[in-house]
Structure formats: structure tokens, C-alpha cells
Amino acid sequence: MSVVTAVADRSICTPLPVLGKDVTVPLVTGGEVTYAALDYAASAPALQRVWDDVAAYAPYYGSVHRGAGYLSQLSTDLFENSREAVAEFLGCRAEDQVIFTRSTTDSLNLLAAAVPADCQVFVYETEHHASLLPWRDARVTYLNAPRTPAQAVETLEQALADRDPQGPALVCVTGASNVTGELWPVKELAAAAHAHGARIVLDAAQLAPHHPVDIDELDVDWVAFSGHKLYAPFGSGVLAGRADWLQDAEPYLAGGGASRKVARRTDGGVDVEWHSTAARHEAGSPNVIGVYSIASACKALTEAGFDRLVAREQQLVTRVREGLAEVPQVKVLSLFGDDAPRVGVISFVVEGWNSSHFAAALSAEYGIGVRDGLFCAHPLVRTLLGSDPQDPGECGAPEAEPGERSLNAIRVSFGAGTPDEHIERFVRAVKELVSEGAQWKYRTEDGRCVPDRGTAQV
Numbered sequence: 001m002s003v004v005t006a007v008a009d010r011s012i013c014t015p016l017p018v019l020g021k022d023v024t025v026p027l028v029t030g031g032e033v034t035y036a037a038l039d040y041a042a043s044a045p046a047l048q049r050v051w052d053d054v055a056a057y058a059p060y061y062g063s064v065h066r067g068a069g070y071l072s073q074l075s076t077d078l079f080e081n082s083r084e085a086v087a088e089f090l091g092c093r094a095e096d097q098v099i100f101t102r103s104t105t106d107s108l109n110l111l112a113a114a115v116p117a118d119c120q121v122f123v124y125e126t127e128h129h130a131s132l133l134p135w136r137d138a139r140v141t142y143l144n145a146p147r148t149p150a151q152a153v154e155t156l157e158q159a160l161a162d163r164d165p166q167g168p169a170l171v172c173v174t175g176a177s178n179v180t181g182e183l184w185p186v187k188e189l190a191a192a193a194h195a196h197g198a199r200i201v202l203d204a205a206q207l208a209p210h211h212p213v214d215i216d217e218l219d220v221d222w223v224a225f226s227g228h229k230l231y232a233p234f235g236s237g238v239l240a241g242r243a244d245w246l247q248d249a250e251p252y253l254a255g256g257g258a259s260r261k262v263a264r265r266t267d268g269g270v271d272v273e274w275h276s277t278a279a280r281h282e283a284g285s286p287n288v289i290g291v292y293s294i295a296s297a298c299k300a301l302t303e304a305g306f307d308r309l310v311a312r313e314q315q316l317v318t319r320v321r322e323g324l325a326e327v328p329q330v331k332v333l334s335l336f337g338d339d340a341p342r343v344g345v346i347s348f349v350v351e352g353w354n355s356s357h358f359a360a361a362l363s364a365e366y367g368i369g370v371r372d373g374l375f376c377a378h379p380l381v382r383t384l385l386g387s388d389p390q391d392p393g394e395c396g397a398p399e400a401e402p403g404e405r406s407l408n409a410i411r412v413s414f415g416a417g418t419p420d421e422h423i424e425r426f427v428r429a430v431k432e433l434v435s436e437g438a439q440w441k442y443r444t445e446d447g448r449c450v451p452d453r454g455t456a457q458v
Contacts, residue, residue, distance in 0.1 A: 013308040016300070017048035018231065018417030025367045028440050028451045033367035036422035040229070041178050041345045041413035042371055044209055046293070047231040053296040054233070054289055064286050065257065065279075079288055082295035083278070089298035090223055090240050091214035097243045099278045100236065100291050104205040105130040107224035107239035108172070110281055111201060112138065114249035118167035122159055122198070124152070125379040126179075126335065131172045131203040131224075132379070138170075145383045148336055149185040153192055160196035169198035175207030179377050179384070179411070181317075181345030182336050183211070190219045201241070205229050209415055210313060210343035212306045215241060227294040231301070231416065236290025247276045255283035301416070309416050313344045316414055316423050320346055323427030329353075329434050333384040333409060344418070347375070347411040349385070350434060355408045356449040361438040364451045366429040368422070371411040381409055 024032040037045055057078065062071030064079050083098045092098065101107045112134035115121070121135040124143045132142075141159055146152035156171060163169060171193045176183050186202055193200040201222040204213050208225040215223055222241030228234045251258040251274055258280050261273040274280050301309065321338075324330045329351040334340065350358050359372035374381040382388075387407055412426060441452045 013304060013312055015312075015419050016231075016304055016309075016416045018045040019048060019051055020045050021417065021419070027367060028364040028453070034421075036366070036368040036425055038412045038414055038418070038422060038426055039369050039371050040209070040415045040418070041181075041206060041375075041411060043228045043234070044231050044415055045417055046233055047297055047300050047417070049300045050232050050293050050296040054293050057292060058289075061288065064288055075288055078292055079286060082291045085295035085298055086238055087240065089213075089302060090238075091216045092240055093216050095243060096215065096241050097246060097278045098238060098240045099246070099281050100286060100294075101224075101239055101281075102235060102287075103130075103228070103237040104128075104203060104224045104226040105134075105237075107237050108201070108203065109134040110239055110252045111222060111224070111245075112136070113252055114245045114281075115170055116168050116245065116248075120163055120167060120169045121172060122156065122163075122169065123172045124155075124174075125383065126177065127172065127174055127377065127380070128178050128203065128205070129376045129378070130205070131174065131201075132377075135172075145335060145380060149188070149340070153185055153188045156189055157192045157196070160192065160198055163196075165197075169193075169196070171198050171200040172203065173200065174203045174205075175213065176210065176343045176345065177335070177377075177380070178206045178345060179347050179375050179380050179409075180334050180336075181206070181342035181347075181413070182334065183207070183341045183343065186220065187218050194219065199242070206343060206345060209301075211310060227290055227297065230294065230297045232293035232297040233290060236287050236294050238294065243276075246281060250274075251283060252281040253283040257286075258283035304416070313415060316418060316420075317342060317344055317346070319423050320412060320414075320427065324348060324430065327431055327434050330430065333381070335380075335384070344414040345411065346413070347381075347384075347409045349409050350430075353433075354449065355410045356444075357438070357442055358433065359410050360442055360449040360451065361433055361440070362426070362429055364442075365433075365439055366425060368426055368429055370426075371413070373408045375409075375411055382407070385409065 023035045025035045026032050060071050060074050062075040064076050087098050101110055108131050115138055120139045122141045123132055126145045143155050143159055146155050173189055174184055175186055190200045199221040202220045204223050204225040207213055209230045213223060224239050227236035258274055259272050260275050263271050265271055324332055331349050333347045349355055355372045359370050362368040362370055442449050443452045
């Protein structure tokens with residue numbers, strides 16, 4: 001079934017309206033074209049519905065929790081109702097807490113600060129740096145990249161069986177890879193963790209925008225995700241799940257809002273009684289706009305119907321993968337193989353091309369925005385490329401010149417707002433660049449590959 005035919009099926013929805021869908025960008029070869037935003041895995045465009053909701057609220061903006069005025073009370077209600085909307089979106093259990101943060105990275109660092117001092121953390125080398133790096137004060141066991149979902153479960157079970165049974169343990173795992181888009185066996189990993197007395201946190205940054213996430217059904221202890229990947233503006237995130245470790249930990253930030261009572265002691269010091277609710281880790285004036293935008297996005301995705309969104313996205317995934325498979329010089333990166341279920345995130349390399357040169361040509365000559373680099377998942381991309389850990393290359397800053405092999409890859413990602421034309425243009429552009437070459441010369445400037453505007457076309 002073609003993409004066009006599939007979208008005509010009533011069981012599959014049309015693209016959701018997003019900001020920027022009509023933005024045009026100049027081409028280095030002349031003229032303009034509607035921008036094809038195919039970098040959803042980094043930041044998805046905001047839904048028009050979200051933007052409209054925020055704009056409608058903006059005139060009523062007021063301080064949260066501690067104001068007596070009407071606008072303050074309205075904003076407080078909106079803030080707390082947003083917490084309830086997120087809890088419903090995630091299928092939270094009655095005793096779970098929803099804490100608002102700045103991002104997935106912030107959420108996982110908050111949890112890392114809350115784990116007991118003797119906690120042992122298990123994390124796969126395949127994780128995004130947001131979930132790979134925060135555990136600096138814990139005993140960390142890094143697990144090798146599995147090559148099948150079953151191997152992922154087996155690797156974890158063995159590691160947990162071999163651990164020191166004394167003290168708590170935590171497993172951190174992604175729901176969908178930000179490099180390959182492949183879905184991880186979260187429910188099975190949660191069962192393995194719990195069978196060995198460990199807890200598990202799910203990095204849902206790439207999963208939540210593409211697929212339903214239900215804490216209770218998956219039986220995970222915590223979920224973390226970011227608003228800017230869930231079709232909401234920047235600056236907001238969520239950590240949701242069990243309350244006990246969070247209640248026992250020192251506040252992530254000390255300040256107003258986190259404290260219930262502060263009093264001077266006779267010896268000149270200060271006694272503080274901290275909140276035991278989510279407010280314990282939400283010190284300072286909260287990002288009300290960001291929180292409301294997340295809640296709005298959660299409602300919009302739910303109302304659109306995740307089954308329909310997933311069905312349409314899978315048609316786009318199939319079109320991209322089939323198109324890339326028609327180009328022998330293209331190698332798609334994968335851990336679990338071609339048949340593995342995945343979301344709309346696909347990374348690849350092109351034989352004979354510096355990945356940054358290829359991405360720059362897609363942008364400058366076709367108006368297509370993709371990502372190149374190591375995607376803040378350096379160990380995973382190095383493993384997939386079969387490179388030595390000491391090989392040069394870093395996230396988003398290639399060292400090779402255009403045309404040279406580089407230790408980085410190209411990532412195309414899409415979702416609920418992606419039009420069919422963007423996918424068709426991308427597939428056509430890849431084929432043309434590989435068969436005909438770039439139409440312009442490029443050079444490296446400040447670590448980026450850019451068109452050389454001082455030279456003529458090649």
C-alpha cells in the first residue's frame with residue numbers, strides 16, 4: 001500500500017497541524033521551498049492546538065500557588081489540572097507523583113540525586129547521554145549493546161543476578177532509541193528488574209511522542225520525557241512515578257515552593273520543613289506556560305487517537321526504509337534488525353560521503369532539515385559504526401572534510417505533523433545526491449559543513 005493510499009484509509013489520520021508547516025527557506029541553488037522539518041527526534045514542531053491553547057491563556061498569566069488574586073488562582077488551577085492531565089496521559093497509579101522539570105535530562109538528574117547512596121544503577125551503553133550520564137554518585141554498571149530484544153532481557157537478568165544483593169538497585173532504559181528508533185522490550189525488562197528486587201526508570205523522550213506510554217501497564221517505577229519532543233514548546237519536562245525515594249531525598253533545588261516552614265533557631269541557624277508532595281522538587285516560580293503546553297499536547301495526542309497516529313507513522317517509516325533500501329550506498333543503522341518495531345527515527349550512513357556534507361546538501365539544496373553527528377549517544381553510534389572508542393568525531397561537530405568518511409551518521413525523524421510530501425522529497429533527494437552528487441561546493445566552518453557561497457556551482 002502506498003503512503004498516499006494508506007492516508008486515504010479512514011483508520012489513518014492526516015497530519016496534525018503544526019507551527020511552521022508553511023515556512024519557506026531559500027535554496028543555495030536559487031528560489032525557495034517549503035521547509036521539510038525532519039528532525040523531530042531533536043525537537044518536534046509545536047502543535048497548532050498547543051500554541052492556540054497557550055495564546056488563549058497568556059492574558060490570564062499569573063503567579064502560581066502563593067497569590068491571592070484571581071489570575072494567580074486561575075493559573076494555580078491550570079498548573080495543577082495540567083499535572084492531572086499528564087498523570088492521566090501516562091496511566092499513573094494513584095500513589096504516583098508527577099513532577100515538572102525542564103527536560104528529560106533534568107528529570108533523570110533529579111532522580112539520580114534522589115537514589116539512595118548505596119544504590120547500584122544498571123544502564124545500557126545504548127542510552128542517550130541524558131540517561132547514560134546522570135548517575136555520578138551511584139555505583140554504575142554499564143551493559144553492552146544487545147543485538148536482540150531477548151538478549152537485552154537476558155543481559156539484564158544476568159547482571160542483576162550477579163549484583164551484590166545488599167542495597168537498592170535501579171535499571172535505566174530507553175523506550176525507543178533516539179538513534180535507530182527501535183522499540184525496547186520495556187515490559188519484559190521491568191519484569192526482570194522487579195524479579196531481582198530492582199526498580200526501573202523509563203526514558204520515554206522518544207517513545208511518548210509516537211506511542212502510548214502507560215506506567216501501570218508497563219509496570220515501570222518512573223517515566224521521564226520532554227515537552228519539546230511531545231509537540232510542545234521548549235523548557236518543560238516530566239518525571240512521574242513512585243514517591244518514596246523522592247520524598248526521602250533532599251529537595252533537588254532548595255528554595256521557595258519546596259519548603260513548608262522555615263524558622264530561625266535560638267542558636268542562629270535555620271530549621272526547614274520540606275514538602276512531601278511533588279512541590280518538594282519544584283522550587284522557584286514554575287514554568288506555567290511550559291507545563292500547560294505539555295498538558296495540551298497530551299490531550300491533543302489522546303484526542304487524535306494514538307492508534308491512528310501510529311498507523312500513519314508506520315506507513316511513513318515503511319516509505320523511508322523502502323526508499324533507502326533502493327540505494328545500495330546507504331546503510332541503515334540497527335541493533336535489532338530490519339523486522340524490529342520502531343518509531344519514526346532512522347539513522348544511516350552513505351558510502352563515500354561525510355555525513356555532515358550529506359546533511360548540509362539536503363538542507364541547502366532541498367530545504368530538508370535532518371540531524372547529523374552522534375546524536376548525544378556516542379557509545380551507541382560508535383558500536384553501530386564498528387568504530388574504535390578513540391576514533392575522532394563528536395556529536396554535531398565532525399572533523400572530516402566534505403567527501404571524507406566521518407565518524408557520524410545522518411538521522412531523519414518525523415511524526416504526527418509530517419506531510420507525505422516531506423517524506424517523498426527526502427527519498428528523492430537521497431537518491432539524487434547519491435547518483436548525481438551535490439550541486440554546490442561545501443566547506444567546514446566552526447565545526448559545521450556549510451555551502452561555500454564564495455564559489456560557483458560544481
